[in-house]
Amino acid sequence: MKLNFKVLAIALAAGTLLSACSEPPEVAAYAAKRPDVAPYMGADNGFMTKGWKPGDQASWTEAINKRNQGQSEYSRAK
Amino acid sequence: MARMKFICDTERCIECNGCVTACKNDNEVPWGITRRRVVTVNDGIVGKEKSISVACMHCSDAPCMAVCPVDCFYRTDEGVVLHDKDICIGCGYCSFACPFGAPQFLSKGAFGVRSKMDKCTFCSGGPEANGSVAEFEKYGRNRLAEGKLPLCAEMCSTKALIGGDGDVISSIYAKRVSVREANGRYPSNDIFGWSTAYGPAGSPAPAPTPAAKIPGAKS
Numbered sequence: 445m446k447l448n449f450k451v452l453a454i455a456l457a458a459g460t461l462l463s464a465c466s467e468p469p470e471v472a473a474y475a476a477k478r479p480d481v482a483p484y485m486g487a488d489n490g491f492m493t494k495g496w497k498p499g500d501q502a503s504w505t506e507a508i509n510k511r512n513q514g515q516s517e518y519s520r521a522k
Numbered sequence: 523m524a525r526m527k528f529i530c531d532t533e534r535c536i537e538c539n540g541c542v543t544a545c546k547n548d549n550e551v552p553w554g555i556t557r558r559r560v561v562t563v564n565d566g567i568v569g570k571e572k573s574i575s576v577a578c579m580h581c582s583d584a585p586c587m588a589v590c591p592v593d594c595f596y597r598t599d600e601g602v603v604l605h606d607k608d609i610c611i612g613c614g615y616c617s618f619a620c621p622f623g624a625p626q627f628l629s630k631g632a633f634g635v636r637s638k639m640d641k642c643t644f645c646s647g648g649p650e651a652n653g654s655v656a657e658f659e660k661y662g663r664n665r666l667a668e669g670k671l672p673l674c675a676e677m678c679s680t681k682a683l684i685g686g687d688g689d690v691i692s693s694i695y696a697k698r699v700s701v702r703e704a705n706g707r708y709p710s711n712d713i714f715g716w717s718t719a720y721g722p723a724g725s726p727a728p729a730p731t732p733a734a735k736i737p738g739a740k741s
Contacts, residue, residue: 482599516684
């Protein structure tokens with residue numbers, strides 16, 4: 445009986461120690477690319493500009509191009 | 523679809539570093555990383571000193587994308603080259619590949635440990651939800667989704683740095699060059715970095731490298 449306890453203790457100790465030698469599975473899916481949301485869908489914050497409709501790509505493009513012309517003095521001076 | 527590009531007009535840049543400051547402040551870029559910087563060449567030589575504001579050029583055939591071993595880069599429909607910091611392993615290959623020194627890393631702690639890569643996002647964030655706190659903390663502002671353009675370009679006092687749809691900003695620059703010509707001045711109309719990032723004028727987009735020519739690539 446005493447021998448059985450000794451064997452059991454050794455088995456438990458060996459099991460505990462050897463468990464550190466195991467390796468968790470490394471799955472590539474953890475680092476998978478995520479789809480990005482297009483900017484014309486708008487941002488969920490309070491800094492949105494007015495004059496275009498979130499989700500409408502054409503209105504966003506038009507608003508951006510209009511804003512782009514703000515970088516040209518020749519357009520602004522007209 | 524708009525194809526977002528930057529142009530820096532070296533005839534106008536006065537090396538004020540306003541673009542650098544605006545970028546750092548608006549995106550809360552950490553100490554040690556400068557997404558945009560102003561480079562001056564021929565310092566002190568009258569008539570030849572030129573300053574250029576440099577950041578990620580969002581190349582058409584981006585070398586950073588080509589060398590990334592974990593494929594963390596992606597290009598949006600607007601032509602903006604972005605990356606996913608959750609995939610980046612901070613190896614630094616992209617910084618060696620980039621001809622503009624755009625990818626940067628925080629280097630702190632023991633053994634020169636590098637952080638995840640950080641670079642200009644054309645103020646369009648990352649893969650997190652547009653305008654979310656998570657996106658801001660990792661990549662900075664997403665001004666494109668707010669209907670705005672990158673702050674560095676929009677606040678440039680001399681409008682040396684212009685950013686936005688490639689066709690629109692090219693027309694703005696072309697107008698300047700024609701006015702300079704009409705005024706009897708004909709400085710170089712080459713735009714810094716343009717041919718390096720997008721190819722020579724009139725050249726077609728480069729064809730992707732066939733998988734058979736890439737060692738170890740899956741065909």
